[in-house]
Amino acid sequence: NAGVTQTPKFRVLKTGQSMTLLCAQDMNHEYMYWYRQDPGMGLRLIHYSVGEGTTAKGEVPDGYNVSRLKKQNFLLGLESAAPSQTSVYFCASKPPSPGTGGEVNEQFFGPGTRLTVL
Amino acid sequence: GQNIDQPTEMTATEGAIVQINCTYQTSGFNGLFWYQQHAGEAPTFLSYNVLDGLEEKGRFSSFLSRSKGYSYLLLKELQMKDSASYLCAVLDSNYQLIWGAGTKLIIKP
Numbered sequence: 001n002a003g004v005t006q007t008p009k010f011r012v013l014k015t016g017q018s019m020t021l022l023c024a025q026d027m028n029h030e031y032m033y034w035y036r037q038d039p040g041m042g043l044r045l046i047h048y049s050v051g052e053g054t055t056a057k058g059e060v061p062d063g064y065n066v067s068r069l070k071k072q073n074f075l076l077g078l079e080s081a082a083p084s085q086t087s088v089y090f091c092a093s094k095p096p097s098p099g100t101g102g103e104v105n106e107q108f109f110g111p112g113t114r115l116t117v118l
Numbered sequence: 119g120q121n122i123d124q125p126t127e128m129t130a131t132e133g134a135i136v137q138i139n140c141t142y143q144t145s146g147f148n149g150l151f152w153y154q155q156h157a158g159e160a161p162t163f164l165s166y167n168v169l170d171g172l173e174e175k176g177r178f179s180s181f182l183s184r185s186k187g188y189s190y191l192l193l194k195e196l197q198m199k200d201s202a203s204y205l206c207a208v209l210d211s212n213y214q215l216i217w218g219a220g221t222k223l224i225i226k227p
Binding site: 004040041043044045048058090104106107109110111 | 122148151160161162163168205207214216217220
């Protein structure tokens with residue numbers, strides 16, 4: 001199994017350009033997440049999905065859109081990139097929690113995409 | 119607001135023991151995670167605590183006190199490969215993870 005994969009690994013954009021980041025998982029996980037990670041800050045949730053065809057906003061959704069047309073894929077779009085969106089973007093997935101004993105399943109992360117917006 | 123605090127950086131010696139602390143103030147609590155992240159790589163799961171007490175897993179242990187809003191990660195018999203950032207994250211009342219900024223651990227020979 002490849003686990004969680006992200007495409008591309010690196011990208012440089014000019015202000016105002018658009019792009020789509022692709023996340024794919026082969027673990028049949030229901031939940032998928034997009035985070036950004038900036039120096040000196042914790043991971044911040046951009047958008048997430050609890051199943052195919054559903055998406056929801058996270059902590060920092062402005063300037064981003066997402067789609068989950070297939071269970072295994074979660075796309076993150078930047079319609080008009082800004083320098084403030086320079087960051088490392090991580091995708092993660094997890095199965096639903098088993099619902100017994102207070103246990104919660106952990107998230108599995110992709111390798112990340114380094115995006116620079118000039 | 120929600121807040122998770124952990125030291126920015128710590129230094130320890132190979133073979134020694136180090137304790138990384140995490141304090142949190144969140145809206146609700148459904149468990150606390152520790153992740154390890156090597157430079158330029160993805161975070162990987164280390165531990166999960168939802169009840170008070172110590173969970174031991176090989177050289178790594180994690181402790182939780184819900185009444186104090188406090189956790190620590192204990193790393194024993196440190197190895198050079200343990201040089202990484204250690205991320206503390208709390209699952210809040212909406213089952214969303216709130217992340218600390220991470221503690222960069224430097225291991226010296």
